[in-house]
Amino acid sequence: MSGASKPRLRSSPRTSRASTRRTQILRRAGELFDSHGVAETSIEEIAAAVGVKREAVYYYFTDKVEILIEIILPESISLDIGLKRLAELELPVRDKLVLAVENHIYRFNPNYFEMVITVRRLGRGKPDARIAGLLDVWRAYQARWIALIREGQARGDISETLDPRITAYAILGMCNSPAIWFRPTGPNSLENLAENLVRLVLDGALARD
């Protein structure tokens, strides 16, 4: 390779401007999804929020589903990778459970529920490889949670009377619910929230004598 050739990994000014525009579109779309809802937000409104024509949005994204997926897929993948890594650690299951709840809570996304509902509904329609890919990541993540509960039961750390699937889903439901009621600017910090949920998941609400 000659020293004069442009390094391949360095982005040209053009690429960098394009990447900024893409990011702007994703950010404004995310805000509109939050305030007006995914269903009620049109490509026109996203374009107006960015200050461009709708054609400019279509230059980067095929449709609204692609924007939605581009927001939620990287989050979902990093959630799953985080759980995969901590599940492999040589730790008591109790500690893994704490880390797993924290891994989930610290990736807090207030739009979570609506995006899930939207993606699930879209998933019921005609087959779409992008939605199928996202649903696969979610299924892998849920399966990893169920495996963690099962591992804990096999080692005697987690109560055998609990159904692994219901337990995994119930913990996830509990950890997802702050998307509806929690505001990090409110009386409780995210750390406070995580600490409380960890305690509730491990020991339940009853006082221990």
Add this chain to the structure above:
Amino acid sequence: MSGASKPRLRSSPRTSRASTRRTQILRRAGELFDSHGVAETSIEEIAAAVGVKREAVYYYFTDKVEILIEIILPESISLDIGLKRLAELELPVRDKLVLAVENHIYRFNPNYFEMVITVRRLGRGKPDARIAGLLDVWRAYQARWIALIREGQARGDISETLDPRITAYAILGMCNSPAIWFRPTGPNSLENLAENLVRLVLDGALARD
């Protein structure tokens, strides 16, 4: 009162037909909200599903919000009354907590999340007395849950290290989440689900020695 006068409380055939039509509209609207989403369902589609003209739907309901409220408000009120009654019982808080979780789970509505999200978004728009009324019921219900947790802490039954508000909301989040993942026709019955959630809420996931 003369014996010949028509009893006031007995509905005329006309009233009874009207009440059937209303019920039909509510049922079909609920089905469409479930399969297509609240936002994507129009009054026209509801009318078509019932087999009437859109004017017939407007004869009974001002708009889609009124249909939505008419589905969700009675459910919400009965949820709240159920909790109010059991909270007044002379029972240990542990037992009240079991009954409170069951009260919530047995009123399972798979449309719950989307309706909540829709109502919350509508609530952020211009003031609407119907939505405000529904939000009031939800707030009263949540306040009752927080009061139950506080009562348990005061009596030494519930762990003092838990924040009452986070705990109440987290338990509700856990009990609401089956709306997304639970199907009563699946491998687990509703009783099975309720039993597992009760155990998790009271004692957490860890095995007790």
